Amino acid sequence: MLALAGLVACDGPPDRTPTVGDADVSRGRQLVSDKGCVACHTFPDVKWPRGRLGPSLEDFGRQGLIAGQLPNQPGVLMQFVRNAPAQVPGTAMPAIPMTDQEARDVTAYLLQLQPR
Numbered sequence: 001m002l003a004l005a006g007l008v009a010c011d012g013p014p015d016r017t018p019t020v021g022d023a024d025v026s027r028g029r030q031l032v033s034d035k036g037c038v039a040c041h042t043f044p045d046v047k048w049p050r051g052r053l054g055p056s057l058e059d060f061g062r063q064g065l066i067a068g069q070l071p072n073q074p075g076v077l078m079q080f081v082r083n084a085p086a087q088v089p090g091t092a093m094p095a096i097p098m099t100d101q102e103a104r105d106v107t108a109y110l111l112q113l114q115p116r
């Protein structure tokens, strides 16, 4: 049974967000509006507002580093989006209170961003 489960996992469709668990990209898309991220950042699928205080995130899914210094990996990004100052001291990006699930959803959304 165990061996079979392993086989099934290997044959399954590729999981594009393997370490983000049960994250939901469309909820993440809604959250960047609800949490005010759009006031400071530009997203490819948000027409307005298109904030310019922070860097554009239109191509963020292909970016190698977060804030020029952290590896762009799901676990790191999850921490960064809810508490950037703890990860990058002195950053202008504020801490934004979120539940674990919200941080996962936002992370999954950010990691699939590319220009449309």
Ligand code: HEC
Residues within 6 Å of the ligand: 032, 035, 036, 037, 038, 039, 040, 041, 053, 054, 055, 056, 057, 060, 063, 065, 066, 067, 068, 081, 088, 090, 091, 092, 093, 094, 096, 106, 110
């Ligand atoms: C008050 C403005 C502001 C808000 C609100 C804000 N950010 Fe930022 N964000 C910034 C700034 C400024 C930076 C650049 C940080 C740095 O380089 O130190 C940044 C950086 C980032 C980065 C890294 C970008 C890169 O190119 O490396 C991500 C990802 C990000 N923010 C996501 C979010 C998300 C998701 C939210 C909402 C939960 C959010 N931000 C809310 C200002 C903001």
